[in-house]
Amino acid sequence: MSFEQQRVVITGASRDFGRTLAIRFAQQGAEVFVSSRSLEASQRVAGEIRDLGHEQVHALACDLAEAASIRRFAAEVAQRTDRVDVLVNNGARWLEGPDLLSASDEDVIDTTAAGATGTVLTVKSLLPLLLASDRPDVVNMISAAGLPAHQRSNAHDAFYAAKSAQAGFADILSKRLRPQGVRVISLYPPDFCNPDPLSPQWESTPRGSGDMLTAHSVAECVFFALGQPRDCFIKSFHFEQAPDRPTEHR
Template identity: 50%
Template sequence: MTFAGRHVLITGAGRDTGRKLALAFAAGGAHVLATARSLAAAEETAALIHAAGGTATPAVLDLADPASIEQLPVDRLDILVNSGARYLDDVASPADIADTIAVAATGTVLLTERLLPLLRASSRPDIVNLISAAGETGQHRSEAHAAFYAAKHAQSGYAEILSGRLRLEGIRVISLFPPDFVQDGPREPGATLTADSVVDCVLFATDLPRDCFIRAFHFEQLAPRP
């Protein structure tokens, strides 16, 4: 897979899956705009990319703050990866609930809307949304707080409408609905889904020729062990 010459913005790139995505795109030759709420976290991701021979720019982005979204410095974009979201456990404060919905729902929408003109100017534009099985209708596959489900359903609904409208413009909107997964672990039958496998799905979908379009990845539920 090669992403040489492509500019990729990744939200939540300061840790975990977002950082893995940033490293993977950079390894494929992309220039990565690695965003995180903390500048230190974004700089750490960029430093890892530079150490591996890639190129990256760190930037602060707080998806819960419309001003932060508006002030984000970006002048070229080919791939937007909406991976920044806050997982919310079953016990949460009102502030936690408000922040979770603001980041995954409102923040994702505001950032995507702001960046659409740049994507329209690209010859290979993609929008990737790391949603969750919590955003699938009728699924109860996550132990997360109900507010996390609400945020992910909002994100899913936005992605669905956007996909139909932007496809005519040549912009692919690709959504992933993984169950709760682990950052590291064995990648074999019967094992829990890993972040590395999720990252591979993203790379595969965005590297496809423009006449091929995978709109959504839905992951099979592990059957309970006897």
């Protein structure tokens, strides 16, 4: 699958699955906009991508818990491109602890703001650039923690709240943006292993029916949905969770 000439914005792209997606999109020809809370962290990933011989990469800072930071981020993207073809809402703050009292008020606010408000404001700020594309897609990396009645994660209640808010936003966004040709694709993965996409383990990690879900397979779901004809709106991916394995952040 090729993403030549496509411009892809990824939040939370400095580590884990966000970094994986940034590298994989670049390997398939996309111009990639890497963002994270730290500009230095984004620059490290951009450097890794350039080392692969891919020069079409931009490093930016975006704190999803701060509205002003999101506005600056969107303005910097607009300075570099006249359209966005794919927006991947991957950034979120992980907060652990099944005890509601275990987190400070500041941690609760930061977690819910980054995951919930941050997703809404990122789409709002980049929507004009998405509408300038002839094939706009929004991909939301949500988590099984955003599903109704899910109880298997050791995440804090605030993380559950943020992911549930993301899920609700994605549902209504899909309906309301469809008339404008924007596809909204949401993924609800359980715990999955994320081997380094630049290491041999990327190809060698087992992907059998009894194995843990891998980032390789999750990424292929993303690329599969994006590669469909424009009349095909794949709204969401739900994954069967392996027994006795808790869901955790990406």
